[in-house]
Amino acid sequence: MRWRIEMRSVSATTGRQFGLDWLRIGAFGLLIVYHIGMFFVPWGWHVEASNTIDWVQWPMMAVNPWRLSLLFLISGIVSRSLMAKLASSRHFATSRSTRLLVPLLAGMVIFVVPQPWFELRDRGAYTEGFYYFWGHDYFEFGASRGTPLPTWNHLWFVAYLWAYSMLLALIVALPTSVRASLQKCFNRLFSGWRLFLLPISWLVFARTMLFPAFGETHALVDDPYSHAVYGFSFFFGVAAARAATAWDAINSNWRLSLASAALACSLMFYIQASGAQSDVAVFAKAIARSVLAWSAILGLLGFAQTHLHHDGPVRRYLTDAIFPYYIAHQTIIIAVGFHLKQLGAGAAVEFIGILIATLVGCAVTYETARRINWLRPILGLKRLKDTSTIAASPAVLAN
Template identity: 35%
Template sequence: MSLDERSAGRSAAEGRQYFLDWLRVTAFGLLIVYHTGMLYVPWDFHIKSPCILEWLTWPMVALNPWRLALLFFISGVACRHLLDRQGPGAFLRGRALRLLPVLILGVLVIVPPQSYLELRQDGAIPPGFLRFWLQHYLAADQSFGLILPTWNHLWFLPYLLVYVGLLSMLDAALPGGIERLARGLLRRGLPALLVAVGLWFAASNVVALEFRPDTHALLDDWAAHLRWFGLFLAGALLAKSSVWNLLQARRAELALAALGCLLAFLALRYGLRAGMAPEAWVRPIYGSAAGIFGWVVILALCGLAKAWFDRPSPLLSYLNRAVLPLYALHQTLLILLAAVLFVCDLPVLVEAPLLFALTLAGCWVLYELAIRRSRVLAPLFGLDSRKGSER
């Protein structure tokens, strides 16, 4: 028996789901693609390219309903395995020790250049980052219309920390914990639970659009919590069920359904923008369609990845370690590079791929040369400095 086969056997016994690791890495990689696109679409972002591409909104819209939902769902699965292995107290402490240093470093050091360059592009402040950081950013100056200090793209981390805490409390408070709750819900049938999650996703989208659009501010983002915590909890409840084998067996049908939902969703958006429905119906229709489309895509991706990528790999091990530092760094590096390249007046079809490539390369260089083996920086980016691995 080869080393890989022995490793795969141990993984199966421990419930390791390599295909979800691949999906997690891919979803975080899509963030770089998506945030590069945000520079060129007519939506609000920290800085904007002089060249706005209206057509780019369509692939961005196709990503929106499922890219973050997939991350919260996979996070719920991973947290369930850790929770069962470690117990509520150790699980909560371990996640806090890993994620809090990244969040604090991000808010105080990594994110400030984004706010500085945003205000510089708007002409709201004079040149001088250090003065801005000391006199405005750290002083929580709100006079510019920005929330300072801020976590910007790192908002996922405080949300995840809150959900980790809620999951720990649920497991400790419920008789039999999350395991018993999952078994009780699954007695009603796995398909019924999958449908219920999709309906919850759709309904929470409608609630957010009608009553409280996402703010990423944590405390006042109650409608978004209905969506994100619902998907996180769904991942935790389904983590040790037979859902993965079912999705693998139905992957072809799910892939076709996802493609059909994509085409229908884009056609629906076009029609709604063209006035095909009364104004009062637009948000409920759009939110419901986005939830159904997003959930079908997530199920299809899980089924396909389970069939194709459920095996250990040295590359996967490396990417699993690197993904949190790269996530923390990518948006600041992207915006810094964009501020430089925008003045070069390159053709946009050269500039945008170059920005993406330079951002990815810059993150990797910083990870390899400055973070991975550093006893100081590695723990601040969620790594064990002795092994260069995740804590």
Template identity: 35%
Template sequence: MTQTTTHRFSRRHDLDAIRIGAFMLLILYHIGMFYVPWDFHVNSARPQEWLQPVMWFTNPWRLTLLFLVSGAATRLLLEKYRAEGPGAAERLGGSRLLRLFLPLLFGMLVIVPPQTYYQVVQHVRDNGLATDIYHNAMTADFWVRYVSSKGNWCDADGCIITPTWNHLWFVAYAMIYSLIAALVAGWAGPRLARATQVFERLFSGIGLFIWPMAYLALIRLWLFPQFPITHDLFGDLYNHALSLAAFGFGFLMADAPRVTQALKRYRHVFLALALVSYGVWVGYMTGFKDTAPPEALKQAMRVVYAIDQWAFICAILGYGAQHIRQTSPLMRWLGGGVFTFYIVHQTLIVVLAFHLEKLNLPLFVEMGLVLSLTLTGCAVAYEIARRAGVLGILMGVAVAKKTAA
């Protein structure tokens, strides 16, 4: 029995690789946010319209995929604790709280403040405002105003409320969903296996297409217009309906080999469906860039968005399960460091892009420098964190357990 359980819940190299790839896509995406003509913490003076279809490519599914993989990783950790003895659900909740809350708190107080600083600096510069924030370097006074919510950084569009989690909202949501999973696992006990069996029956055939796409379309049609994504935890109803469902799907999928087989079997169909729906979405967004679409078309495109979202996720999961069956030293290193990469990357992007722009370099040289220096900074941060002992947990590095001699 122990051998079967160990085999069923052995490490999934495909999910590890997908997790790493999704986080790396986030780094590219946030670099793109500086250059695309959309609102970001700081923006390039040379906005690039051609980047928009590139950004739309991952926009529907990137973070949803990450939540799904996070749910699967949480289930694998739960089963690891179960194999070690009683109290697995409690240990899961405690480990997730320690692993995610401390980096979140450290990030909000130390990593994120420069993003707010340069956001204010650029706003002041672009609008010709007079303020000491622009003329002075970051000082303890700025940080005090940041952590005490006394910055008064406001304009006609509203105020910057601090302290804030900015891109670390994902960590906050993943922590809450993990605690929910621990509570459910503790309450369900053996019934969790039966729930997984029902899940497997629902999603191991054509249901893998029908039910998730129907659900995603429903919340896109009904919830999204009323509750647009805000990342403010409360009131972010559409985002929770999307992300928590993805997390739960991944949590159950980790013990559903028939679902994994279905993902592998239908991977080509999902990829074709994903590419077609993406093409339709790009055509729609491009065609109605400057005019409002008819309401009926807008509703239809919300369904297309949901299809794009799920089809890409399933294609990635299917191809990953089919082709990724082993790891490598690089993947193991990235697996240990990618959470650190995520914690520090957006601050590095904001600071680097803001200052490199002043050099007036050719656009693609500037982009390449932002990317290469961001990745270098992430790698350096990880190497420092992994050598910092227990303090490394503040930067997302798991603390290694000491084994008895």
């Protein structure tokens, strides 16, 4: 495969990257829809519909390999921009801890608590009311009922992002010459065809060697597969943010990347539909999944940079709102799904009800949080010094 290298209007991520903002918004939006889909597929989620729908698995399989890696990669790019703005590694670590640890801890203590309660109720493993559960059983620091408590559930993404940010702060503290050498090594290593093939090779290794041995736990300390995938994505984004040659290649070849993703997805679907379980089939599926993941990421990055590099009030609003949406969405999905399941509503009613309730609930959460200054950090928003501007200003930097 020969990759064309040509200059485009955006050669590296300097300045505000509106295309990446749009891509981040879209990736978080897709994550919310994906979690709604988890209610309907037979994959073992917190609360599932009484009658799962098999066909829903297919579109979810198409986005599963790349959706979170894309978010971590964009987070790495954003972190590189923050590094340039802040004076030292200590300031970077403090800033990231404030913006990530506060909503993570608040989420575990407040926002996530209803999720295991509904899960245990749905399994028939708990009969007490919610407030009793919150006050007496949630903080057991164990798994006596089969569910680890307390938990961060979907907020594991925030925990991992904080951990990677702290590691990045240590790298920022290295001498300038060392960091420059690291950047030069990245530029040489991920150029031309290697930008495409080396990450795919790494993902194949992770999928065939680490995943069978360790699985994917989202527990931070015993999750080598996830770190191999998401940690790689984050630090790739950090280095790629200042790699002009890599961005030239990405922007020039995004159509080819998306075509490769489509072909790989078709192969993955074919193997899945065939039911083949041989070692060859498993290995071929791992390759197809890895090609799909990395090709989709490169293709979406290039498309965003070349076609979505524009600003507007919608972008400014959603850039600010999407992280509070992320924090709130899964609790709403599980709560509404549980109650609709109890009512015996059909799949169509359940989907429409969950979707509308999630959008409305997330919007109410954000609109409330952004108007109350002390509440803003709890939902991942930056405190405003001039509280008179809270209601009037729809957006501050949410990355």
